[in-house]
Amino acid sequence: MREEYAARLHAPNMRHIFICGGTGCHATGSIAVKDRLVEEVAARGLGETVRIVETGCNGFCALGPLLLVHPDNIFYQKLSADDIPELVEEQLVHGRQVERLLYRDPQTKKPIPHFGDIPFFARQQPWTLRNKGIINPESIEDYIGRDGYLGTAKALLELTPESIVQEMLTSGLRGRGGAGFPTGMKWQFAQRSPGDVKYVLCNADEGDPGAFMDRSILEADPHAVLEGMIIAARAINAHQGYIYCRSEYPLAVRRVQIAIDQARALGLLGRDILGSGFDFDVEIYQGAGAFVCGEETALMRSIEGKRGMPRPRPPFPAHKGLWEKPTILNNVETLANVAQIMINGGAWYASVGTEKSKGTKVFALSGDVNNIGLVEVPMGTPLRSIVYDIGGGIPKKRKLKAVQLGGPSGGCIPEAHLDVVVDYEEIAKVGAIMGSGGAIVMDDRTCMVDMARFFLDFIQDESCGKCTPCREGTRRQLELLEKICAGNGEEGDIALLEELSAMITESALCGLGQTASNPVLSALRYFRDEFDAHITHKKCPAKRCAALLDFTVNAEKCKKCGKCYQTCPVQAIAWQKKEVAVINRDICVRCMSCFEACPFDAID
Amino acid sequence: MSCCNHTHGVAVGCCGTAETASEITPDQWAEVHAVIARHKDTPGALITVLREAQDVVGYFPPELLDCIAEGMNIPASDVFGVVSFYSLFSLSPKGRHTIKVCTGTACYVKGIREVINRIASEYGIREGETTEDRRFDLEGVRCLGACGLAPVMVVGDDTHGAVSADKVLELLKKYT
Numbered sequence: 001m002r003e004e005y006a007a008r009l010h011a012p013n014m015r016h017i018f019i020c021g022g023t024g025c026h027a028t029g030s031i032a033v034k035d036r037l038v039e040e041v042a043a044r045g046l047g048e049t050v051r052i053v054e055t056g057c058n059g060f061c062a063l064g065p066l067l068l069v070h071p072d073n074i075f076y077q078k079l080s081a082d083d084i085p086e087l088v089e090e091q092l093v094h095g096r097q098v099e100r101l102l103y104r105d106p107q108t109k110k111p112i113p114h115f116g117d118i119p120f121f122a123r124q125q126p127w128t129l130r131n132k133g134i135i136n137p138e139s140i141e142d143y144i145g146r147d148g149y150l151g152t153a154k155a156l157l158e159l160t161p162e163s164i165v166q167e168m169l170t171s172g173l174r175g176r177g178g179a180g181f182p183t184g185m186k187w188q189f190a191q192r193s194p195g196d197v198k199y200v201l202c203n204a205d206e207g208d209p210g211a212f213m214d215r216s217i218l219e220a221d222p223h224a225v226l227e228g229m230i231i232a233a234r235a236i237n238a239h240q241g242y243i244y245c246r247s248e249y250p251l252a253v254r255r256v257q258i259a260i261d262q263a264r265a266l267g268l269l270g271r272d273i274l275g276s277g278f279d280f281d282v283e284i285y286q287g288a289g290a291f292v293c294g295e296e297t298a299l300m301r302s303i304e305g306k307r308g309m310p311r312p313r314p315p316f317p318a319h320k321g322l323w324e325k326p327t328i329l330n331n332v333e334t335l336a337n338v339a340q341i342m343i344n345g346g347a348w349y350a351s352v353g354t355e356k357s358k359g360t361k362v363f364a365l366s367g368d369v370n371n372i373g374l375v376e377v378p379m380g381t382p383l384r385s386i387v388y389d390i391g392g393g394i395p396k397k398r399k400l401k402a403v404q405l406g407g408p409s410g411g412c413i414p415e416a417h418l419d420v421v422v423d424y425e426e427i428a429k430v431g432a433i434m435g436s437g438g439a440i441v442m443d444d445r446t447c448m449v450d451m452a453r454f455f456l457d458f459i460q461d462e463s464c465g466k467c468t469p470c471r472e473g474t475r476r477q478l479e480l481l482e483k484i485c486a487g488n489g490e491e492g493d494i495a496l497l498e499e500l501s502a503m504i505t506e507s508a509l510c511g512l513g514q515t516a517s518n519p520v521l522s523a524l525r526y527f528r529d530e531f532d533a534h535i536t537h538k539k540c541p542a543k544r545c546a547a548l549l550d551f552t553v554n555a556e557k558c559k560k561c562g563k564c565y566q567t568c569p570v571q572a573i574a575w576q577k578k579e580v581a582v583i584n585r586d587i588c589v590r591c592m593s594c595f596e597a598c599p600f601d602a603i604d
Numbered sequence: 605m606s607c608c609n610h611t612h613g614v615a616v617g618c619c620g621t622a623e624t625a626s627e628i629t630p631d632q633w634a635e636v637h638a639v640i641a642r643h644k645d646t647p648g649a650l651i652t653v654l655r656e657a658q659d660v661v662g663y664f665p666p667e668l669l670d671c672i673a674e675g676m677n678i679p680a681s682d683v684f685g686v687v688s689f690y691s692l693f694s695l696s697p698k699g700r701h702t703i704k705v706c707t708g709t710a711c712y713v714k715g716i717r718e719v720i721n722r723i724a725s726e727y728g729i730r731e732g733e734t735t736e737d738r739r740f741d742l743e744g745v746r747c748l749g750a751c752g753l754a755p756v757m758v759v760g761d762d763t764h765g766a767v768s769a770d771k772v773l774e775l776l777k778k779y780t
Contacts, residue, residue, distance in 0.1 A: 024752045027763035061752025209708030209747035247655065247692055248748055288651050288690035291746060305650035306682075307689040323647075366710035366751035373752055404709060438751075440709045454712055458746060464689070567770050569722060591721045593769045 004145075015050050015092065016070040018134055022057025022219050023251050025064035029080065030054075033065045036081040040088040050092060053142075056220020056255070058133035059374035060120055063103065068133060073115040076101045106370055106392050120371045123390050125352070127360045128336045129376050132220040137255050140262040143223040149268055151339030155231045156276040159342070164235040165191055168338070170346030172358030177203055177294070177331030178406060178435040179511070180357075180424040186328055189318035190236040193326035198238035200229050200280075201322065201329040203299060204245040204252070207291040208407035209458065210438030213362040214332035216374055218245070218252035221336065222259035226282060228335025230273065231342060233280040236328060241282040244299050247289060256284055291408075291462035295510050296321075296329045298464065309466045310510035331436070333362055353379035357423040357434075365391050367440040368398065375439075377422060384418040387441055398443040401542075402526070406435025408455045408462075409515035411522025412448065431522040433515070447544035448527040449534050453481040455519035463512065470513030473504040477520060486547045489535035494524065543604070546590040550604050555580045557602035564594035564603065626667045627697075635660045636668065640675035650676055650686055654693060663694040699734045699741040701779040706756040708747030716755035718769040720744070726773055739780070 019025075019034050034054055041050050058066060063077035069091055076087065076098070083101055090096045102111035103118050112118050126132070135142035143149070155164050168184030175181045190198060202225060206214040218225060229241045245253050260282055263269040271279045285303050292298045293308040300322045302308035321327025337359065341349050350358045357379040363386060366372050370392035377386060383403060387393070394400050402412035411432035413420060420426055424434045442451070460474040477500050480493050501517035508514045524531060533539045540548040553564075558580045565575035572587035573594065583594070583603075594603050628636075639656045643649035653672060654664075661668055664687055673680035687693040705711075705720050720731065723742060727735050731744045750756050753765025757772070759779055767775065 023763070024750050024765070027750060027753055027756075027765050061750070064752070206749060207746065209712075210710050210751055211747075212749035212751055215749040246749075248745065286652070286655065288655060288692040289746075290690050302651065303648055305648035305652075305686070307685055364751060366754060367713045372754075407709070438709070440713060440751075442713055446713060451713075454709070458707075462746065569725065569769070589725065591725070591769070592718050593722070596715050596718055596769065 007145075013049055015072075017050060017052045017067055018055045018058075018070060019052065019067040020056075020058040020064060020133060021054035021137075022061065022064075022216060023249075024057065024061035025066065026251070028064045030065035032081045033067075033079050033084060036084040037067075037088070040084050041092070044088060044093065046088070046092055053136045054138075055133045055135060056137040057216035057374065058220075059129060059216065060371065061374075062370075062372035068115055070134070074113050075103055075115040075118060077103050120373065120375075120390055120392065123385070124376050125360050125378050126376050127340060128217065128224075128333055128362050129220070129374060130340070131224065132216065132374070135221070137220050137222055138258050140223060140259070140266060143221070147343060148223055149227060149339075151342035152227050152230050152268065153274055155234050155342050156274055156278055161191060161235045161237060164231060164342070167341055167346040168235070171337075171341045171349035172346070172353070172356075173334065173337055173341065173349060174357065174424065175331060176333035176337075176361065176436070178208075178409070178433060178437075180434060183330060183334055186318060186330070187232060187235045189316065190238075190326050190328045193236075193319050195326050197240075197323075197325045198236050199322045199325060199327040200233045200236070200238045200241040201299070201303070201327060202229055202241065202243040202335055203294060203296070203329050203331045204243055204249070204256075205287050205294040205299060206246060206249075206332070206436065207294045207462075208436045208438050210364060210366055210404070210407060210440045211436040212364045213374055213437055215249050215252050217332050217336050217362075218249070218256055222252075222256045223263065224336040224339060225256070225332055226259055226263055226269070228330070228338035229282055230269070230280055231338050232328060232330065232335070234278055236326070238328075239279050239281070241280065242285045242303055242322075243282060244285050244287060244293070244303060247286045253284060253286060260284070290464070291458075292464045292510070292512050295512060298510070299329065300327065307464070309464045310512075312509060333437070354421065354423045354426075356425055361422055361434070361437060363422075363437045363439045365439050365441070367404075368394055368400075368443040368446075369441040370395050379422050381422050382419050383413060383422065383439075386422075386439065387418065391441065394441065394443050398445070401442050401444050401446055402448070404432075404440040404442060404451070404519075405438070406433035406518075407438050408458050409433060409511065409518055410435045411518050412442070412451070412526065414526040416526075431518075431525055433518070445542055445544065447485075447540055447542035448523045448530050449481065449484055449540075450542075450544045452520045452523040453478065453485055456481055456516070459512065459516045463516075467507075467509035467513060469504045469507040470509065470516060473500055473508075474513070474516050476500060477504075477517070481520070484531065484534045485540075485545045487534070487538050487545070489531075491535070493535060494528075494531055498524065543595060543601070546592055549590070549595075551583050551585055551588050551590065551594075552604050553581045553583060554602045554604050557600050559600050559602070561599070563597040563599065567593045567597040569593060626665060628661055628665065628668065632660050633671075636671065637675070640672060644676055650678060650683065651690070654683075654687060658693060662698050663696055697734070697738070699738045701739065701760050702741045702743060702758075703776070704743045704745045704748070704758040705731075706748045706750070706754070706758075707744040708749075708751065708754075710751035711747075711755040714754040715768070716757075719755055719757065719767050719772050722769040722772055723776070740776070 066077045173183045293302045298308040298310040317327045362376045404412045417430045456478040463470045465471045565573045575581040673683040734741045757767045
């Protein structure tokens with residue numbers, strides 16, 4: 001069966017058009033592009049030799065809608081439905097490339113037609129994302145053609161539960177949700193827990209702002225996650241699994257449900273999988289919008305239909321988890337690696353990476369960077385390489401200020417430490433965490449005090465309120481930071497922030513509270529001068545805190561372009577051609593629109 | 605308080621006052637009862653029931669919470685506790701169009717705040733509020749996971765990427 005499906009992919013004279021159908025591309029109009037493509041291909045009678053496949057997220061979200069023409073691997077970007085007739089005529093009928101739709105090197109402006117030559121893709125090592133953009137996520141046949149369910153077959157028919165765990169331990173795979181706990185060890189605990197009823201859970205509650213790799217994996221390769229769950233279930237002898245998915249991810253939920261139905265139909269889920277005598281089934285459980293539900297004990301409470309509040313550990317879920325039964329919870333990205341480890345062996349996986357961090361890690365690269373999208377690199381890759389070689393550097397020739405890693409539990413890594421390599425321990429040394437892999441690049445217009453305030457606002461909004469340090473402590477920290485951003489900061493505020501941080505970190509109940517102060521501490525560690533500027537000089541060096549700005553036009557910098565005049569919503573700006581703009585501060589509502597609009601930083 | 609009588613898992617409607625005095629239509633009640641009947645024997649199904657019931661009615665007036673509590677055989681205080689905990693659930697009526705502005709890190713760095721300010725000043729609503737004519741709700745969502753399109757705004761089912769304070773009012777004009 002596998003050979004047959006694989007053969008279909010490599011059939012001679014067959015061309016495949018892989019059009020991205022991830023959430024990002026859907027939003028930029030890929031559905032209309034695809035419909036037009038189907039129409040045009042049919043109209044020209046190419047239906048026999050051209051197969052159009054809507055894939056999951058391709059990873060280069062900034063360029064959507066995009067498509068790949070296989071087997072030539074020509075990459076087209078930023079398409080609209082009106083481009084399609086020309087593309088079909090030239091590329092499919094005459095075999096000529098449509099130059100205006102090709103990717104161009106940002107520096108040299110030369111087109112790069114081949115997918116493999118584009119630096120963004122060329123420098124990655126796609127293991128977890130091996131199927132992204134080249135299979136139809138809604139087709140189990142496509143997946144099987146790419147060695148799908150081979151890992152399951154091996155685990156169920158050739159390996160014992162003990163040897164599955166042994167392979168996982170050998171692989172050195174650590175939790176990709178961010179904490180980095182060795183996956184094999186977690187499975188071993190659950191395997192040794194006595195009990196007939198056990199559960200395998202998949203954590204797809206990707207709440208970290210700035211992380212979208214789990215969503216993309218679920219949308220592009222849902223079967224890989226199911227496989228990981230089946231193998232985990234076999235290892236610990238569980239018969240029921242749940243995928244806890246955010247309700248903010250409707251497309252992911254839909255595709256995973258399709259994958260579950262297809263796997264059931266082929267006997268890969270349910271009773272007696274592949275004739276091995278092993279039973280296992282999976283259900284999707286949709287979350288209801290609470291960041292704390294990504295914490296394992298809170299997530300289990302939520303599946304039980306209660307308020308998602310964490311509880312103290314021990315007892316760890318491997319002994320007492322969902323419904324008080326032994327449970328393992330793994331992140332989407334962790335599970336997506338499991339089948340490959342079964343096929344190729346743990347030693348293969350461990351051959352890549354650093355001493356303590358093995359394999360590859362997927363980062364969601366976003367913010368002030370040229371190439372926004374998903375990036376998978378071997379552990380040990382320097383962060384600088386991710387930002388510059390793959391990410392293509394900072395737009396508009398601005399300077400990089402910091403890269404924020406690990407979301408609200410993480411920290412910022414300043415330009416001076418950008419040579420740090422991707423490794424759980426190394427990143428922790430510079431005051432951030434690996435986290436789930438959201439990497440947000442910030443240029444010199446970002447105010448670090450404001451970013452610290454942003455993360456605390458997030459944390460105190462999402463704190464479940466069960467423990468006092470987190471509920472009250474983060475609220476006080478937020479008030480202090482708001483005061484500083486509003487220009488009312490006083491001597492002693494920083495000391496108070498640090499004192500609160502230490503207390504909350506030591507006394508909070510769960511990971512959310514224990515790491516809540518990280519963004520503040522990391523901002524203080526590297527950008528204390530910005531805090532001092534806000535408090536002592538009442539200035540915001542990055543010009544982001546509206547309360548600390550003058551709203552006057554700097555006549556030397558003003559190029560008289562009128563963009564501020566056009567954007568001002570309250571007509572507070574007077575401007576005429578060839579004149580410097582003037583802001584009437586009595587009318588001005590300090591909305592910052594003119595700052596955003598001005599290309600010359602001429603507004604102080 | 606009136607009760608929901610279920611026989612063999614089939615809703616026969618509630619007796620009297622709460623259902624008739626409510627904004628919820630008889631058809632909606634029937635759907636809610638069907639949702640409860642489908643899930644009432646599944647442990648831990650409360651959040652699923654709440655989600656599906658909100659899809660039917662749009663929000664949770666008190667009589668709906670009571671009906672679900674009774675149907676699921678869970679104390680009303682627990683049901684309220686769950687509804688008030690999760691941001692997906694609303695205790696007040698929604699507008700015709702929900703504007704979800706993404707307040708994740710990437711969107712924040714790219715200037716979603718200016719977009720929110722512009723919407724707020726134009727329509728006189730803050731995050732979490734509904735316009736008086738029930739045309740719009742403004743909701744801040746903690747990362748929609750489409751950081752490649754930052755800043756992102758979703759109106760109803762339409763995702764708009766790279767929105768700016770300048771463009772946003774023009775975008776919203778078509779939602780009446």
